[in-house]
Amino acid sequence: MAITRDEVAYLAKLARIALSDAELDHLAPQLDQIITAVAQVQEVAAAGIPPTSHATGLTNVFRGDEPVPCLGPEAALAAAPAVEQQRFKVPRILGED
Amino acid sequence: MTVSYEEALQRYEPVFGLETHVELGTRTKLFCGCPTAFGAEPNSQVCPVCLGLPGSLPAVNRMAVEYTIRIGLALNCTIARWCRFARKNYFYPDMPKNFQISQYDEPLCTDGWLDVVAGGTTVRVGIERVHLEEDTGKSLHVGGATGRIHGAEYSLIDYNRAGIPLVEIVTKPVPGTGFLAPGVARAYVTELRDLLRSLGVSDVRMEEGSLRCDVNTSLSARGSGAWGTRTETKNVNSLRSVERAVRSEIERQAAVLDAGGRVVQETRHFHEDTGVTTGGRSKEEAQDYRYFPEPDLVPLAPPPEWVEKIRAALPELPAARRARLQAEWSLSDLEFEALRNAGAVDAVEQTVRAGASPADARKWWLGELARRANDAGVEVVSLPITPADVARVAELVAAGTLSDRLAREVIDGVLDGEGPPDQVVAARGLAVLSDEGALAAAVDEAIAANPDAAAKVRDGKVAAAGPLVGAVMRATRGRADAARVRDLILQRLTGA
Amino acid sequence: MELTRLTAAQLSAALAAGEVSAAEVTRAHLDRIAATDAKVHAFLHVAADAALAAAASIDQRRASGERLGPLAGVPVAVKDVFTTAGMPTTCGSRILDGWHPPYDATVTARLKRAGAVILGKTNMDEFAMGSSTENSAFGPSRNPWDLDRVPGGSSGGSAAAVAAYQAPLAVGTDTGGSIRQPAAVCGIVGTKPTYGGSSRYGVVAFASSLDTPGPFGRTVLDAALLHEAMSGHDPMDSTSIDAPVPPVVAAARAADVSGMRIGVVAELSGEGYQPGVTSRFAEAVELLESLGAKVTEVSCPHFRYALPAYYLIAPSECSSNLARFDAMRYGLRVGDDGTRDAEQVMALTREAGFGAEVKRRIILGTYALSSGYYDAYYGKAQQVRTLIIRDFEAAFGQVDALVSPATPTTAFGIGERADDPMAMYAADLCTIPSDLAGNAAISVPCGLAPEDGLPVGLQVMAPALADDRLYRVAAAAEAALTERWGQPLLRQARGLDA
Secondary structure (H helix, E strand, O other): OOOOHHHHHHHHHHOOOOOOHHHHHHHHHHHHHHHHHHHHHHHOOOOOOOOOOOOOOOOOOEEOOOOOOOOOHHHHHOOOOOEEOOEEEEEOOOOOO | OOOOHHHHHHHEEEEEEEEEEEEOOOOEOOOOOOEOOOOOOOOOOOOOOOOOOOOOOOOEEHHHHHHHHHHHHHOOOEEOOOEOOEEEEOOOOOOOOOEEEEOOOOOOEEEEEEEEEEOOEEEEEEEEEEEEEEOOOEEEEEOOOOOOOOOOOEEEEEOOOOOOEEEEEEEOOEOOOHHHHHHHHHHHHHHHHHHHHHHOOOOOOHHHOOEEEEEEEEEEEOOOOOOOOOEEEEEEOOHHHHHHHHHHHHHHHHHHHHOOOOOOOEEEEEOOOOOOEEEEEEOOOOOOOOOEEOOOOOOEOOOHHHHHHHHHOOOOOHHHHHHHHHHHOOOOHHHHHHHHHOOOHHHHHHHHHOOOOHHHHHHHHHOHHHHHHHHHOOOHHHOOOOHHHHHHHHHHHHOOOOOHHHHHHHHHHHHOOOOOHHHHHHHHOOOOOOOHHHHHHHHHHHHHHOHHHHHHHHOOOHHHHHHHHHHHHHHOOOOOOHHHHHHHHHHHHHOO | OOHHHOOHHHHHHHHHOOOOOHHHHHHHHHHHHHHHHHHHOOEEEEOHHHHHHHHHHHHHHHHOOOOOOOOOOOEEEEEOOEOOOOOOOOOOOHHHOOOOOOOOOHHHHHHHHOOOEEEEEEOOOHHHOOOOOOOOOOOOOOEOOEOOEOOOOOOHHHHHHHHOOOOOEEEEEEOOOOOHHHHHHHOOEEEEOOOOOOOOOOEOOOOOOOOEEEEEEOOHHHHHHHHHHHOOOOOOOOOOOOOOOOOHHHHHHHOOOOOOEEEEEOOOOOOOOOHHHHHHHHHHHHHHHHOOOEEEEEOOHHHHHHHHHHHHHHHHHHHHHHHHOOOOOOOOOOOOOOOOOHHHHHHHHHHHHOOHHHHHHHHHHHHHHOOOOOHHHHHHHHHHHHHHHHHHHHHHHHOOEEEEEOOOOOOOEOOOOOOOHHHHHHHHOOOHHHHHHOOEEEEEEEEEOOOOOOEEEEEEEEOOOOHHHHHHHHHHHHHHHHHHHOOOHHHHOOOOOO
16 A cells, blocks of 8 residues: 555544544545556656746746835725734634743 | 752753744845835735735745845855755644745755854854745734733734745754853854845844744753753744743753753743743644646746855945954954954944044943943943944044043943034033143243242152142143143153 | 637637627626536636626726736636635635635745636635545536536536636646646646746745746646736745746747757656546647657656655655644534633634545645655655656657656546546646656647547646747647647537536
8 A cells, every 4th residue: 555544544633624524534545546546756766857847947036125005994904804903813723832 | 849040050961952043134025026125014014925815826926036045155055956846735824825935845955064163152043044035924912911822812814915025044963062052052043044135035033033043952861862852932023032042942942951851842932021941832743735847837947147246235244344343453262252242343334434443442442432331231332322422522532622531521421412523522521631831821820829849849759749730620620631731740840 | 709719829819809808708707707617616706897897997997098918808716726816716625615815825926917817716626636626525526528527627617617608717736737637638738847947936835946826828828928928937936936927828839840859758658647638649649740749759757756755755745834723713613612722723714614535635735844764755756756857857858858648547537536546646647747846847639539529638748948849849739739620629528518
């Protein structure tokens, strides 16, 4: 097996997706199949081949340090599910500061 | 069971390291043109990019890169010929994209050093790396007792700070400082802060969060050669806290080890009020940030000419400046360190520039003013007196208008808000009495009023002139120059 | 004249000549949408009022003597992956249902500046992941050739809109083939410009290093006109090319392949390719030869690793790009009943808001980037990418353009591959290599497969920045083929107007 149901469950947690058991049952074998297929890339002898992260070959693209108009709080918060004191209101956050 | 600091150091060697985050003082954010001004209304300095709205893309602020190179050069680092930004992936509501654009295995600057003086020794702190990344938003935790995250009911997020350029400076581990460790850590942060300030890249205010430190501490048993497990301490918000945090961690870890326990690799929180750290998130299971090169940004390849231009434009760095001033002022190492410890180097320099001699400037700042600052419980530079004022007072003394004693009164007046020195002198009538006639009259009066003392002086007991001088000083309300008065009395009575 | 049957070029001329008003043109297309979209479901949002207002404004400006560009008054449909200020933008996902972006994508802004009239937002596979629009949270679009078949994906709505004569032009995005494959199965023209040729600012990101906005049209010239209007350097997109747009319109008009060296990619054939696709493709190649092109076979040996490499790189990038959909700042929020913490609300929202394919790719991407797996999967895929780029470089050292079928089969049935991810992925076999390399590629109709009477697309590939070559070859093929057919291929589509 390229990937187990438990591993899929762990990855879903990492990705913050609350998969149901039924979904896990359905997705895990599919992912197993896909991972087996994509693992083909390992067949390629690529010793000494540099990886390509950017196809354009561009470097050093910059902008100047000039301020531009902002959205404004109203537009920024317009789509927010909840707002209080002109801030995005979110459910309590566990964990460290 | 607690262990004292001294005991801890008998058995263990401390090793510490520091991770410092510096908010750059660019006008705009790292990846967008939103302003970076501190204190704006919540969510008033945001745009699709720093809010991470779907479809938005980052664009790199050249000035932020320049500032980072400037910092790297000042820290004697190698500047990368080619490097990339990377995504650090984790979920947290103060991070709009749930990834932070940072740098991972290709930092812009590497392998430098910063010399630091503490306890009379110079320690070369190695710099592992300097890299550029974006800051997160700020959360207000509502509903809990302390305003901290624990027990909060919900949180409110302001993204004004999200996207502000941060430079992360990581030291190499610093071993071998022994009992000086806390002091060296503090001295490092102080020196770094002064360096950054001199470079003009940040206002480096720890209290405003533009300079943030995390301290790593570990202990190894003396003579074992093996390094211990290190903890990371956060919430270290002042220079004093840096020192206290290192010290308290040394004591705590020593106690754990002495009891046969194991130091847990974790992130701890420093408490200003108690001076100790408490445990928090365990770092045993290190987070997998799934770093990969940022696809929305192209690599950085600073052209050598640009780097050299930045290097050529570096200002005089604090260490070089201090060496120069020490030589100019002809001070010994100890004397200069005293000035540094009093935080008075800048003040003395400015006072000298305003016309005083180095000796005078030093005398006043380290003497009277340091004493007054100490009494008031403040830093000497926050006294309400300017270097120009001090230079003026020194000038008046040199000119004979003020005696040392009167000068101290003038200083009092300035500190009490009565105005600049000349105004105080006039208002309080403190100028040295230079009118020879009036002086002579006062001398004669004192002689007449103290015939016994006068007789003794005539007989050659010069010491008896003391009370006569005192009488004249009282009569002139201290405005006479005591030495001159004494001369006059002796002249009158002995013809000498 | 039936306004909806005119090409964009013809409409442009008519508008410029004052023969027809932008308002009339817009109304005709809105009527066509109203009459047919219940069946085709190309659109998620029809912006009738805004479109009519924009058209009226164009008419006014023209009446006052202002000289307007070629696309002024020409209707265009926009894939719902581009942000449109004040207009909904869902990316085919429940998680963005109801979201009105506060800003326009650069492409949106350029279309507006060109005077094009935006009719509305088209359906797509959720977050551009798919080859059929069956992954849309709002139901699939249907192929105007046969309503029980898919229009391809992920830009299926845009392709269907153009093929159904609802709009003469549409914009989409191509990441693994999402413009070319729908164009091929719908019998229209679709181009993936050189990566970076068209700005990604405002394109909701799927795979950042692959996403490329591009044009759809019923003719090669139409696609070229739109290509030119929507492309060009954008300082808001750091990966955008700072060079003039290649002369695509001129090349489309030139339509001359004599002397051009054309290479048939050996690896893009064989098992899995429908016989009718293979035969129509072969005939198209012969045709090009008869027009003066020198045709040879070229080998790109690493192309067979392109699909697995793509299905590592794209999910990896998307797992990170889609992390922002967490219920905190916009979009769907599920489960916030006052007892749950932020992480729980995030997880419940993403569970409810994302469809199965999106979840698959996010998990796959999370896996491929995990420490311990990075080198073997993502790292390896990036190396394969280098090898594919080198294959192309070697090939383009021998020929000026490469050709292949655009996709191995004609339009498959709705539901046929929906539960078989690997079968679905196979639709991208021919198109993926160009995405990985960042090169330019186009699909132009080259006939109907005899076995099912459905359109087949000829794919032409050119080196990066040589987009004009695509149009030169495609236009030549189109002219010759149309002459052979006696009429534009699309006239034979019976799905809608039986």
